[in-house]
Amino acid sequence: MGPTRKPNVCSRLSRRALGCFSRDAVVYSGSLRESTKFKNVWTTHSRSPIAYERGRIYFDNYRRCVSSVASEPRKLYEMPKCSKSEKIEDALLWECPVGDILPNSSDYKSSLIALTAHNWLLRISATTGKILEKIYLAAYCKFRYLSWDTPQEVIAVKSAQNRGSAVARQAGIQQHVLLYLAVFRVLPFSLVGILEINKKIFGNVTDATLSHGILIVMYSSGLVRLYSFQTIAEQFMQQKLDLGCACRWGGTTGTVGEAPFGIPCNIKITDMPPLLFEVSSLENAFQIGGHPWHYIITPNKKKQKGVFHICALKDNSLAKNGIQEMDCCSLESDWIYFHPDASGRIIHVGPNQVKVLKLTEIENNSSQHQISEDFVILANRENNKNENVLTVTASGRVVKKSFNLLDDDPEQETFKIVDYEDELDLLSVVAVTQIDAEGKAHLDFHCNEYGTLLKSIPLVESWDVTYSHEVYFDRDLVLHIEQKPNRVFSCYVYQMICDTGEEEETINRSC
Numbered sequence: 001m002g003p004t005r006k007p008n009v010c011s012r013l014s015r016r017a018l019g020c021f022s023r024d025a026v027v028y029s030g031s032l033r034e035s036t037k038f039k040n041v042w043t044t045h046s047r048s049p050i051a052y053e054r055g056r057i058y059f060d061n062y063r064r065c066v067s068s069v070a071s072e073p074r075k076l077y078e079m080p081k082c083s084k085s086e087k088i089e090d091a092l093l094w095e096c097p098v099g100d101i102l103p104n105s106s107d108y109k110s111s112l113i114a115l116t117a118h119n120w121l122l123r124i125s126a127t128t129g130k131i132l133e134k135i136y137l138a139a140y141c142k143f144r145y146l147s148w149d150t151p152q153e154v155i156a157v158k159s160a161q162n163r164g165s166a167v168a169r170q171a172g173i174q175q176h177v178l179l180y181l182a183v184f185r186v187l188p189f190s191l192v193g194i195l196e197i198n199k200k201i202f203g204n205v206t207d208a209t210l211s212h213g214i215l216i217v218m219y220s221s222g223l224v225r226l227y228s229f230q231t232i233a234e235q236f237m238q239q240k241l242d243l244g245c246a247c248r249w250g251g252t253t254g255t256v257g258e259a260p261f262g263i264p265c266n267i268k269i270t271d272m273p274p275l276l277f278e279v280s281s282l283e284n285a286f287q288i289g290g291h292p293w294h295y296i297i298t299p300n301k302k303k304q305k306g307v308f309h310i311c312a313l314k315d316n317s318l319a320k321n322g323i324q325e326m327d328c329c330s331l332e333s334d335w336i337y338f339h340p341d342a343s344g345r346i347i348h349v350g351p352n353q354v355k356v357l358k359l360t361e362i363e364n365n366s367s368q369h370q371i372s373e374d375f376v377i378l379a380n381r382e383n384n385k386n387e388n389v390l391t392v393t394a395s396g397r398v399v400k401k402s403f404n405l406l407d408d409d410p411e412q413e414t415f416k417i418v419d420y421e422d423e424l425d426l427l428s429v430v431a432v433t434q435i436d437a438e439g440k441a442h443l444d445f446h447c448n449e450y451g452t453l454l455k456s457i458p459l460v461e462s463w464d465v466t467y468s469h470e471v472y473f474d475r476d477l478v479l480h481i482e483q484k485p486n487r488v489f490s491c492y493v494y495q496m497i498c499d500t501g502e503e504e505e506t507i508n509r510s511c
Helices: 009-017 022-032 166-170 229-236 500-509
Strands: 037-046 051-053 056-059 064-067 074-078 088-094 111-116 120-125 131-136 143-150 154-159 177-185 190-198 205-211 214-219 223-228 246-249 252-255 277-280 286-289 294-297 307-312 318-325 335-338 346-349 353-362 365-378 386-392 398-404 414-421 426-435 438-447 453-459 468-474 477-484 488-497
Touching: 051 477, 088 143, 111 143, 143 177, 143 205, 154 205, 177 205, 190 229, 214 229, 223 229, 277 294, 286 335, 294 335, 307 365, 318 353, 346 414, 353 414, 353 426, 414 468, 426 468, 438 468, 453 477, 453 488
Parallel strands: 318 365
Antiparallel strands: 037 488, 051 056, 056 064, 064 074, 088 111, 111 120, 120 131, 143 154, 154 177, 177 190, 205 214, 214 223, 223 277, 246 252, 286 294, 294 307, 307 318, 335 346, 346 353, 353 365, 386 398, 414 426, 426 438, 438 453, 468 477, 477 488
């Protein structure tokens, strides 16, 4: 037998550039093969929230990390115990961009960007748990939430809303600053600025957030307004601040990003910035997506709940067939969103059907667009919703009563979660049916292009529809996180089990 051939890196990179992903092809083929099973290999419970990110399961407020990539989960690291004030409250996983030249060798590995309860922003090695960078934010507010402004490039750290002290409220002292947004570019960390949202400028604002360079401001009336964050930063930045550099601010000197000085609020809007767009929507529900840009709202009236309007962003015109309302009667509302696969399509989910809608130009009128069905996934139900109940009266007469079941009645198969698996280009759908005293769930994989059912995986644990659930499908892994009453969290891990001989054959046939 000849010497073992070593893998050619250049060849593999070239094949990957051409779309040949051998590992993905193997997993895709293996996970969908009829003989392949997903086995519950591990179950655990916790008193603190459980989080999952790209093959890593986090426990104890991100203090303990377990890898789910191996045949059985194994501990990657455990950070030292800390006080309640030092615990991690929110975190994002940062992954190294391909082709970028970075200052340190450790930067080429994934990091966890974490926000602690005492306002420290940390960059933690996702492999070892070692703290690689730390930034002290501020003492003038309580930062609580992390989100991507631009995925994997810019983060926004949002403070809790400033309600003012009870004494101040009793004295009638108004608190004008609602919240703060701290914006950073990641790796290496650099400060863009900290922006205050002031009611003196924006009026009776109830919330604000940052997404893709757009400042989104919301009002109790349902009004949503959009502003350019870059324009605001250029126009209203009082002083440019650099992390680690000395700074004099308000009569105090310190180092930016170090305790106790922190980072001063250096973007204070003194006049109403240019308005990009505004719209009124029920409960401030507003989404942008599609090709070309469209937005989805619900008309700002309570009786319109469950009715969605799809309109062009450029002129607010309603798309043809742009009013989407699912024909269903249920306790829980249906939901709609732009497909995360960047196809410009729209996913509309109800209790018994998943509609994938497409946005296309109207023939002979390229300036206007129409909504049409691409495909529909239906729940496995009997056609007749009517149920007959026999009642015997005191005189012995039998009376037959007929009634209609709700579309999300627990005894009928009901869709609870719909997600998109980008690496394998699959739609994953969780369907639940109440059987006797407990709910039974299964995870179905559908072709993202045509909606065809490719495989169904039963979940062995009982599914209570009154609990909060998250389900992840990540290549050869299925993970179910459940939150029960009294802050009891459970995690169920399933691994793909397939015949070794068949897997080797697939590898040989793969690109």
